[in-house]
Amino acid sequence: MIAISNLMGPSKEGKGSARWAKAGQWLFLGAIFFYLYAPIAVLVVNSFNQSKYGHNWKGFTWKWYEKLLNNQNLMDAFWHSIAIGLLAATFATLLGTLMAYALYRYNFTLKRVTSGMLFVVMMSPDIVLAITFLVIFMALGIHLGFWSLLIAHITFCLPFVVITVYARLNDFDGNLIEAARDLGASEARTFFTVVMPMSMPAIVSGWLLSFTLSLDDVIVSSFVTGPSYEILPIRVFSMVRVGVSPEVNALATGLLILSVVLVVVAQLILRKGKSQ
Amino acid sequence: MAKTLMQFRQVSLKFDTQEILTGFDLDIKDGEFFTLLGPSGCGKTTVLRLIAGFEQPDEGQILLDGHNIAEQLAEHRPINTVFQSYALFPHLSVFDNVAFGLKMSRTPSTEIKPRVMEALEMVRLAEFADRKPAQLSGGQKQRVAIARAVVNRPRLLLLDESLSALDYKLRQQMQIELKHLQRQLGITFVYVTHDQEEALSMSDRILVMNHGQAQQVGAPRDIYESPANEFVARFIGEINIFDARIEQVVSIDEQQGRYLAYFDQGNMTREIVSETRFEAGDKVKVMLRPEDLRIEFLEDAPEKPGFIGEVQERNYKGKTLDSQIKLKDGQLILASEFFNENEPDFDYKLNQKVWIDWVHGWEHVIKADLL
Ligand SMILES: Nc1ncnc2c1ncn2[C@@H]1O[C@H](COP(=O)(O)OP(=O)(O)OP(=O)(O)O)[C@@H](O)[C@H]1O
Ligand SMILES: [Mg+2]
DSSP: OHHHHHHTSOOSSOHHHHHHHHHHHHHHHHHHHHHHHHHHHHHHHHTTBSOSSOSSOOOBOSHHHHHHHHOHHHHHHHHHHHHHHHHHHHHHHHHHHHHHHHHHHOOOTTHHHHHHHHHHHHHSOHHHHHHHHHHHHHHHTOOTTHHHHHHHHHHHHHHHHHHHHHHHHHHSOTHHHHHHHHTTOOHHHHIIIIIHHHHHHHHHHHHHHHHHHHHTOOHHHHHHOOTTSOOHHHHHHHHHTTOOOHHHHHHHHHHHHHHHHHHHHHHHHHHHHHTO | OOOEEEEEEEEEEEETTEEEEEEEEEEEETTOEEEEEOOTTSSHHHHHHHHHTSSOOSEEEEEETTEEOTTSOGGGSSEEEEOTTOOOOTTSOHHHHHHHHHHHTTOOHHHHHHHHHHHHHHTTOGGGTTSOGGGSOHHHHHHHHHHHHHTTOOSEEEEESTTTTSOHHHHHHHHHHHHHHHHHHOOEEEEEESOHHHHHHHOSEEEEEETTEEEEEEOHHHHHHSOSSHHHHHHSSOOEEEEEEEEEEEEEOSSOEEEEEEETTTTEEEEEEESSOOOTTOEEEEEEOGGGEEEEETTTSOSOSSEEEEEEEEEEOSSEEEEEEEETTSOEEEEEEEOOTTOGGGSOOTTOEEEEEEOTTOOEEEEGGGO
């Protein structure tokens, strides 16, 4: 958004050509927005469409939403996803924040190896991670279900939290931690009174990022969970293989609203962080 | 003489393989304004960090009141630091920044408020108590940093180039305020700077260091007037240094000796005085501050011993007129004279031939092998 609005800044050419340039910019911007949002708009509109196939408008209805709420399997999968997302995001944030702080604060021998491994987890294709997890869980005899899913999600969320928080810590004045120690704060109190409050925006965005990643992961999840604990993306995936039901449109609209709320919350928190 | 508060005994510190301090000794008296002065990278900040407890020495002892505190954690030392970057906590208000140390030492909350306000009033920032650091100017931030440190009533207050970020005017003002604070509180200040003027005007004693080694410790006046070696002489202001050889010892009494010295420069022999004992044949360096020199036009001067040169450059400095003069063998010297408004012809023309003398007895002489 910021990059786009910069495009619209004042241009140095004469008045006439400036007007044309401006028109061109609006056109360009319009095309981008159309490309990005038209499919979403169609989806949202269709979730209220009487017509089952969505080729044309047959009148407004809530019935797909009713059907969605009555579809026990789908709702179960939805709540499972939310639960896994909340837990995975929270644990990944706790672990990741401590890890970022350790990487920032201490010079230990395996520091480079540790941060390198995080990047490996982050960069490796989902399918590789998925197979790795599967092999490990089988080897350890862990039943595929809630726990295997949670562990896998925490793992792939972790590097994103570490990197977000670490970047924030690196922006700090390095003397702040020493200043706290100088004024009599122990290591632990320094962490809770200075480091934590100051990295809060990064911690929150790390959590939100993890939650989103967990919520829409299909590949890793489909390998590491079993029928005992089905989650939303997998459920939807198996549903749409038979044909897109308008319930799915309703579900997607619901998720869309949820993610818009999350984005707004994240922005508010980040803005508050910046104004400090 | 006040008693010793802080002492380094043969302290050594390495970063990786680089030796930063080697066998470093330090002696800070209770209640004094002590300044560490030296060029960039000489180890000033490192010394402060050792005192504060952010670094541990590889060897040697750090004594506070005679007790070794080398192993003590920073949070347990009765020492506070004013960081060069201020290091104010951005998420806390000015009040909470200043209250931080008191809260950590579990001071009763009824006592915290009056003490914080007292500290803020001392730096004249009481009305800014509710602001966040981001809403303060550089000078105000600095004063908060000072208040945050002194409110804990430390034994030692460490200040790392605390004024270097300020503009000239504010800096002068803060210098006076700091000095005033130090007298008022009776706290020992250890101040780091690479600004020699600042060091001279504020300190009770100065330690000049270079490459992790102490070059000279003494009162500002001693350091300025009797530098121990060429490094100190050149670092503390401008100085002109001439090579000479002692030809004859004229007389020696308790305080000083009189000698006849031969200067290659100008091919002349002159009498010099020094507190140091020399023998005939010693090679010496004669040091003269720019303000010790006297200049005359060569036309009006009769032939007499002295240095002869040409005026290269003149800088009007308000109170003084500084001239750069090139001697016959190419050595450049700097002379500084008080500007006299009653004498408008005082100005020299460029390339004007001049004769240079100095006020007899104002020279500072050291042995050449000390350099
Ligand atoms: N953490 C570190 N690791 C390695 N070398 C360091 C470290 N900190 C400082 N040094 C080196 O130690 C030497 C002394 O540094 P120090 O910061 O004490 O200098 P300084 O006198 O304070 O300089 P300045 O006036 O520029 O602040 C320098 O050569 C510097 O490169
Ligand atoms: Mg320094």
